Amino acid sequence: MELWQCAAVVTGAASGLGAETARYLAEAGAKVTAIDIDAAGVDKVSRQIGGLGIVCDVSDAAATEAAIAQARQTHGAARVLVHCVGRAEAHRLISAEGVMELDAFRRLVDVNLISSFNVLRLAAADMATLPPLGSGERGIIIFTASVAAYEGQSGETAYAASKGGVVSMILPAARELGRIGVRVVGIAPGLFGTPTLFAMERNLDPRIVEDIPFPHRFGDPAEFALLVVHVVKNVMINGTVLRLDGGYHR
Numbered sequence: 001m002e003l004w005q006c007a008a009v010v011t012g013a014a015s016g017l018g019a020e021t022a023r024y025l026a027e028a029g030a031k032v033t034a035i036d037i038d039a040a041g042v043d044k045v046s047r048q049i050g051g052l053g054i055v056c057d058v059s060d061a062a063a064t065e066a067a068i069a070q071a072r073q074t075h076g077a078a079r080v081l082v083h084c085v086g087r088a089e090a091h092r093l094i095s096a097e098g099v100m101e102l103d104a105f106r107r108l109v110d111v112n113l114i115s116s117f118n119v120l121r122l123a124a125a126d127m128a129t130l131p132p133l134g135s136g137e138r139g140i141i142i143f144t145a146s147v148a149a150y151e152g153q154s155g156e157t158a159y160a161a162s163k164g165g166v167v168s169m170i171l172p173a174a175r176e177l178g179r180i181g182v183r184v185v186g187i188a189p190g191l192f193g194t195p196t197l198f199a200m201e202r203n204l205d206p207r208i209v210e211d212i213p214f215p216h217r218f219g220d221p222a223e224f225a226l227l228v229v230h231v232v233k234n235v236m237i238n239g240t241v242l243r244l245d246g247g248y249h250r
């Protein structure tokens with residue numbers, strides 16, 4: 001699918017991978033709506049790219065429905081939805097402070113998994129109203145998983161479970177939405193130098209990058225955004241999760 005004049009929604013667009021994705025999509029000519037819970041950040045990014053900024057908690061059904069409706073009113077129904085919202089927290093199941101709170105698990109599932117399902121259903125409903133393009137394609141939904149979905153570390157049981165749920169949604173959603181020409185794809189980043197990474201690994205040893213086969217450095221959000229643009233353009237990529245990790249296995 002070509003991005004020129006195409007309406008696109010990016011969630012988690014105030015920071016990190018989402019902010020860079022919003023910039024790349026806008027540079028490619030898309031009409032971008034940036035959604036995030038961080039009002040100052042979303043205002044800054046949407047001004048930079050000349051797009052629409054909406055403050056919204058995307059794990060909330062009514063608020064997200066209203067945000068998608070506002071995006072539709074401004075740019076038309078989106079053919080591209082890139083979901084970059086995420087939260088990372090490390091918790092030991094049992095530690096000197098006691099047993100892990102169940103609410104901490106719920107919080108991660110809410111932000112990482114429930115929000116993904118929430119935008120999936122709302123974006124798909126909008127895409128279904130659009131006429132198909134020449135290729136028969138109506139739209140694409142891209143999720144951000146994590147290599148933790150496959151290789152979670154000690155302390156990541158909740159985060160890994162929330163991302164594993166995202167990975168599991170992709171194939172059945174692609175099978176169902178393929179009937180209307182909508183693709184569903186996941187990207188599983190390795191280590192990217194953003195606030196989420198440093199929240200998860202507070203005492204992160206910078207030598208960790210030596211464990212990445214190549215290149216020996218954190219990923220740059222621009223490399224994530226570049227893959228998003230490729231996935232949008234390449235109609236054969238569907239129903240799968242692409243690792244973007246420099247060969248890093250934990």
Ligand SMILES: NC(=O)c1ccc[n+]([C@@H]2O[C@H](COP(=O)([O-])OP(=O)(O)OC[C@H]3O[C@@H](n4cnc5c(N)ncnc54)[C@H](O)[C@@H]3O)[C@@H](O)[C@H]2O)c1
Nearest residue numbers: 012014015016017037057058085086146191192194196197
């Ligand atoms: N950085 C990494 O190394 C890495 C690795 C694997 C996966 N990921 C995933 O990539 C995605 C993007 O993360 P990032 O590294 O860019 O982090 P980031 O912290 O820079 O960005 C996450 C954004 O999500 C927003 N957000 C959080 N909860 C929200 C909510 N309920 N509603 C709306 N917005 C909300 C935050 O305000 C923030 O702007 C996340 O899903 C993260 O789990 C990141």
